[in-house]
Amino acid sequence: MTATGTTSVIHPTATIGAGTTIGEFCVVGPNVKIGSGCKIGNHVVIHEDTVVADTVRIDDHASLGKRPMKAANSATTKEQELPPLTVGELSIVGTGVVLYRGAAIDPKVLMADLCTVRENVSIGRGTIVGRGVTVENFCTVGRYCKLESECYITAYSTLEDRVFVAPGVVTSNDNFVGRTAERFKHFKGVTVKRGGRIGAGTVTLPGVTIGEDALVAAGSVVTKDVPARTVVMGTPARKLRDVPVEQLLENQGWVDA
Amino acid sequence: MTATGTTSVIHPTATIGAGTTIGEFCVVGPNVKIGSGCKIGNHVVIHEDTVVADTVRIDDHASLGKRPMKAANSATTKEQELPPLTVGELSIVGTGVVLYRGAAIDPKVLMADLCTVRENVSIGRGTIVGRGVTVENFCTVGRYCKLESECYITAYSTLEDRVFVAPGVVTSNDNFVGRTAERFKHFKGVTVKRGGRIGAGTVTLPGVTIGEDALVAAGSVVTKDVPARTVVMGTPARKLRDVPVEQLLENQGWVDA
């Protein structure tokens, strides 16, 4: 049995696991599957077919399983069939979060307030998606990453495991800045290799690869690839020094959990 | 007849067109006019007098027709009579969007999730207002513009048609940075002429004009006017070269739709 606010509207085809609680004024659509031991706030909307695993916390005003909006004028959003949104066990979905149908969220992911994860995105186990972060469509985010508050991950980006993206980071994917039909063949986000770190308020240009365990200093503008284990700084960013040994990923003693 | 979630609260003076569907827990205020064939999500609030045209999509948790908030300490918000919010046909209003009374939205505008359009703003036909974008009060935005995710359009700005503003762009309007009574006479946003483009993560200072079809490279700080068809780059931004011919607006073959 479940303790459900008497005001919520649950579709008869939805299934809800034992011990899950649902607040007031929620809407749970057709064929939604919610696991056991979840704690769902108020005014949460879970659209059709969404699958939420066990022990997930979802806060007020979150909207899960949203279908993409297609503008007449959009360069990258196409009409398509999308698999249902899946949210892994022990994940947390913050207040006002928007998760799209076609996103796949691993277990133990924290999605902080007002972040958005678009369609055709996967987020790896134990990753933190910070407050207000946008992960655009067609991105792959690895495990144990930290995407700090208000960073912006452009479409067609790949972040490997243990990547750190600081607050206010901006990334881009269109070297043609919205012009020429040619550009559609060249959209390319950023790639950050395992353990790469991008400092606060930086701007990274389309197609750039940040190497393994490399570090971009705060406030830099990154115009070309950054070699592994290298600190770059400035506008445009240039090599400053090697990453200090004690900061290397291999010296943190971190174990996947 | 309309298919309306039985839980919504519709004021008796509101009118709703044929074929429009309304989700659960919506609030539709006095004298609201909603056209036919609209698709309205859950927990949507449409405040009094708002006019929504035909075939508009409005997603969960959007709030339309909000009245401005007046802080004791505000420099630019005045108490005033405002005309009702109008939203043109075939427009899309994303999840958690906030549209103010006194905004006029043309047809075919996409307002992505969590964006805000303030009072005394007009948005032209076919424009995309990206995820999390803020268009402050007293702005004019032209037709077929793209304001990409998380860009910030300061009060008293003018963007002409076909303007492109990349993700994370910041604009400002107060050269006195909040000091002197003098400043109230000099508030001036940015002006971007037809086809002007502003790259990712740039900062543009108060009163600057970006010329027709000009381009500001990503990461720049723009401190003075940019001539037409010129690429500028750097801090402060200086001329780099002319805009490549194949990127000029006149060579895109774009037709107003």
Next chain:
Amino acid sequence: MTATGTTSVIHPTATIGAGTTIGEFCVVGPNVKIGSGCKIGNHVVIHEDTVVADTVRIDDHASLGKRPMKAANSATTKEQELPPLTVGELSIVGTGVVLYRGAAIDPKVLMADLCTVRENVSIGRGTIVGRGVTVENFCTVGRYCKLESECYITAYSTLEDRVFVAPGVVTSNDNFVGRTAERFKHFKGVTVKRGGRIGAGTVTLPGVTIGEDALVAAGSVVTKDVPARTVVMGTPARKLRDVPVEQLLENQGWVDA
């Protein structure tokens, strides 16, 4: 008596003052205290124990008194007992705002749409927290500050009275960028002394102090302390000149209200 939307769910232990109005589909939790003359919108959630003073305006979809989310992988959020959220009289809480339990908001504070104030934060009288602003945990914000739209105040920051933070400002608090156990001892936000001003789109590094009445020019990257009454500019920011006399705080004729 109160005029309350008949659809709202008010816990029997909540108290609501005379003349307060509450919109539709609100949720007011146990032991909440709401003063008199408040105007509360639709879909507002006020969590248990929250104290809202007299004459407060709260707009649609705001969520007050939220408990922190604890990620397995978080560096700075600890489980803790938190005092109830308090919101001072004549304050305004915008649409979609998220205020955490453990925040203390003085009277006459404006919190604009979609801003977030975390736990263990105090906001002084008459301050404006702009649209989309994040004030992270363990921050102190003084009186009559202006935190403009989309600025980001990192954890462990102190802003004294009359501080001005322009749109899109980014601050940071971790010089080790997420690596070494050492870093936990050194987390340090930014300090902005009385009347200090930070220009649009700037980035300020961890532990920096902006001096009394100092000014950081737009687009700068601030890597070290800024002396009082000094204008700094550039990447890294260097002294440009003294703050013009007419812009000094002492020459504004401002009186605390």
